Amino acid sequence: MITDTTFDITKTTESRIDQVDFDELGFGRVFSDHMLEVEFADGQWNQPRIKPYGAIEVPPSLHVFHYGQSVFEGAKAYYVDDETINLFRIEKNYERMARSCERVCMPFVDRDTFLDGIAALIKVDSRWVPRKEGDVLYIRPFISAFDRVIAANPSETYRFYVITSPVGAYYSKSVKLTTSQKFIRAAKGGVGDAKFAGNYAGSFYPARKAQEKGYDQVLWLDAFEHKYLEEVGTMNIFVVIDGTLVTPELGGTILPGVTRDSVIQLARKWDIPVEERRITIDEVIDAGKSGVLEEAFGAGTAAVIAPIEEIHHNGTSVTPGATERGPVGQRLYDTIYDIQRSRTEDPFDWVRPIDVSK
Template identity: 45%
Template sequence: MKHNIPIKRVEKSKVEELDFNNIPLGRTFTDHMFICDYENGQWNNPRVEPLHLIPTHPAAMALHYGQAIFEGMKATVDSEGIPMLFRPQKNAKRLNLSADRMGMPHFPEDLFVEGLKQLVAVEQSWIPPQEGSALYLRPFMYADEPFIGMRAATSFKFIIIASPSGPFFTKRIKLYAETKYIRAAEGGTGEAKAAGNYAAAIRPTELAKAKGYDQVLWLDAAEHKYIQEVGTMNIFFKIDGKFITPKRDGAILDGITRMSVIDLLRDKGYEVIERPITIDEISEASKKGTLEESFGTGTAVGIAYIQEIGFGDETIHVSDESPVGLDVNETLNGIKTGKIKDTFNWMVKIEKELA
């Protein structure tokens, strides 16, 4: 279905002020935003307009009860400068899965993708062309109804903002296997991309960083034994030639990079097993010398190579090199920049008429 998305443009773009070789992380925003309002049981008035502050009532329910969810994805350009999105329908579906868990309304999937396309078409001069760089897109939904009381809100905003980003984590990273705090428990909100999940992770991440680690490796809530995921990434291990990644169990995020990396690894001839995996198993494999490599996967970072994991008093050495991780990252970046044929049909090009 085609939606009518009116566009109100800024008089003068700020893009000339951006140094594309030195992009401050998460601090630069493009000129426009996509916005849509939910009232009386339906989404109304989708539009692209100059980025602006949003008036917030002090009783807006998202501020008190946390009905707030988000997505994260990237737009890149191919060698001819045509802007493209990576699997945006998957983000549209995942937003609605998060909405279900948090008692929020679905956002129409076709409007989600069209809103993204329209915003990216308007902002295409902001897409950094360098490999590994991209225009990060942040769709989000929150309850803006002013009401004090515990129930689902009746009015919401859905907004997409965009922020150019340079390459992430270039160094190998160190993880801290967390045995006190947890991210998600069975029946909780772990599979939703809910703002509160991230709020609860901030303090443990600060503590891990103070100990010299880059990110937290989350373990299961009941036994602190089974590996879940890392910060804003899913995780893969290569043991004895085979890849293992924690099975989806409702507590981990269904990462779009994760599902794509599983396909790429299988396409390259590797066996990939999705199953529960314990931190003790990783420690044993490291001692036996069968732990060959490990990496995290996520939209922000692409692939982050893991060097070691701190677990109690132990330092689990993973590896100093990640040949398969590097190869998969190159393939992913190649597909995202049109240098490698997109045999999986993942990329969604932005039509010329929108631009």
């Protein structure tokens, strides 16, 4: 039960919602009225506060600016009706964020603060959850080092925030991918399976070079042999080869995506053959050439199920049989979409409803 004694709630005196064009949201450009803030100092987390969204005043010596000690997550809230907003597998986001924090030597808030804090924030800003079909409220939890000293060791103070943003579709069309033989995303023993801010910063330059060549994202290969598929910049990758759904196995270099896990569980429930294994880029190219690469798509919280229309590697491009969502990808998209909005059976109890009527 959320109470004002658990969360110190200060509401804005003037909402900005009437200034927002909900028909032209884009992604991550508009932010809701409030945010959740929790400070860590003297070895413990202080009382969580929900307060008006706004600037944070910090000094140039702030630890995170210099050493990058920061972790984040991505989730969404879905409009069901005027009384109910759904969260989807939010417990998985908590578990992954806790693992990510441990990997980069950061404390993390307890489970109740994370889950109930997000629910309390959604209740306060429930009007910001888009009603338009396909649009959602994006949820961005993040934690950063907040020491005011320049020292190359773990910070002793931190702040955990949750901000929210009404958004439209992340990808509006099928995507084109290219591999990189020069750059890598992660290596075993590194932080590739953590949602660590630096992972993304390091990928921006290769992604820009790919975009200059007409591609949307980099399809990352392994760090040592440069031949095994890993993931795409913003999502896990799946291919359907001769009726079998294949995705790279987790091994410490790939982010364990929430949508990835959902896709695998649903496909197995439907008796679709699923393989989590090492798969080479040559196998994908050969499948494309021989006509058995039936579908390719990315899966992620932001993208959901994003169809892939081209995969390029070393001067050779292949096109899947379906350049939009194929039968498998479309069924997965439709089912996940409907579960998130309580329009179909939720066989795995993935949805966490929030009563916003009170």
